[in-house]
Amino acid sequence: MKKYSDYAHSSISMSKDSLFKETLNKLFTEYKIETIVECGTYLGLGSTSLLAEAILKNTTHYPDFITIEVDKKIYNEAVKNLKKYPFITPKWGLSVNAAEAKKFIQTDDAILHHENYPDVFIDYTDNPAEKYIEEIDGNLSKNFNQKESVFEKLTRLLTQKNKVLFEENILETISQSLNGKTTLFLLDSAGGIGYFEFLTVARLMKNKPHFIILDDIHHLKHFRSFRDLSNDTDNYTIINKSIENGWVVAKYKNS
Numbered sequence: 364m365k366k367y368s369d370y371a372h373s374s375i376s377m378s379k380d381s382l383f384k385e386t387l388n389k390l391f392t393e394y395k396i397e398t399i400v401e402c403g404t405y406l407g408l409g410s411t412s413l414l415a416e417a418i419l420k421n422t423t424h425y426p427d428f429i430t431i432e433v434d435k436k437i438y439n440e441a442v443k444n445l446k447k448y449p450f451i452t453p454k455w456g457l458s459v460n461a462a463e464a465k466k467f468i469q470t471d472d473a474i475l476h477h478e479n480y481p482d483v484f485i486d487y488t489d490n491p492a493e494k495y496i497e498e499i500d501g502n503l504s505k506n507f508n509q510k511e512s513v514f515e516k517l518t519r520l521l522t523q524k525n526k527v528l529f530e531e532n533i534l535e536t537i538s539q540s541l542n543g544k545t546t547l548f549l550l551d552s553a554g555g556i557g558y559f560e561f562l563t564v565a566r567l568m569k570n571k572p573h574f575i576i577l578d579d580i581h582h583l584k585h586f587r588s589f590r591d592l593s594n595d596t597d598n599y600t601i602i603n604k605s606i607e608n609g610w611v612v613a614k615y616k617n618s
């Protein structure tokens with residue numbers, strides 16, 4: 364695979380191109396989306412804020428909106444950044460089961476033999492399995508090396524006092540309480556488990572109304588998820604996509 368940092372449009376945050384914004388407007392005006400589950404909040408300033416602004420612009424009834432971030436330091440920042448959107452619930456935890464996710468990373472042919480996929484991007488060409496496991500262990504910010512401000516320290520101590528508990532397998536837990544509500548999934552977490560996350564959503568949401576947004580469809584994260592969505596024309600309709608900016612928006616049958 365080729366290094367994602369060499370890509371002209373490379374960014375940790377999702378693209379804010381005008382076609383993506385138009386597609387979100389269409390999604391919220393044409394369909395009644397009752398729940399949103401986002402995997403991979405990062406700082407909350409990318410896809411989370413884009414979705415929030417599209418909701419504010421196009422709906423009067425705000426969906427339940429859960430966004431999941433595994434890295435505690437990044438989660439704390441996101442909580443601050445997302446305060447202005449009271450309908451968003453940031454969660455600190457892992458979208459999937461930790462042991463299963465690690466096994467997926469350690470056995471995935473596309474990670475172990477990434478050189479056999481020359482057209483696909485990857486974040487790390489040197490020992491990617493180890494780096495992706497570090498990320499799902501919540502250590503993405505480890506190398507950011509930022510000094511904690513007084514405000515950050517206070518927030519950290521306050522959230523500790525309020526006992527923010529780490530959860531894993533959040534997708535499964537949420538799926539059990541959806542009760543037929545039309546749900547939008549935005550999948551943008553670690554590159555090494557993007558496909559595992561997609562397969563998890565497809566399994567949990569079989570015959571249930573949902574939409575899927577994938578980021579990084581030309582990357583290890585979702586090149587196979589995008590292939591599966593595109594091939595499964597009995598179940599999924601692609602509403603819009605941008606190969607250049609790496610995203611796709613799809614609708615499950617009867618949603």
Ligand SMILES: C[S@@+](CC[C@H](N)C(=O)[O-])C[C@H]1O[C@@H](n2cnc3c(N)ncnc32)[C@H](O)[C@@H]1O
Binds near residue numbers: 376405406411552553
């Ligand atoms: C590509 S960034 C997300 C970017 C964000 N969607 C945006 O547009 O700004 C991926 C984030 O997902 C987090 N992450 C990785 N794997 C995760 C998982 N399985 N569950 C929850 N968060 C995860 C990482 O710590 C990182 O902050």
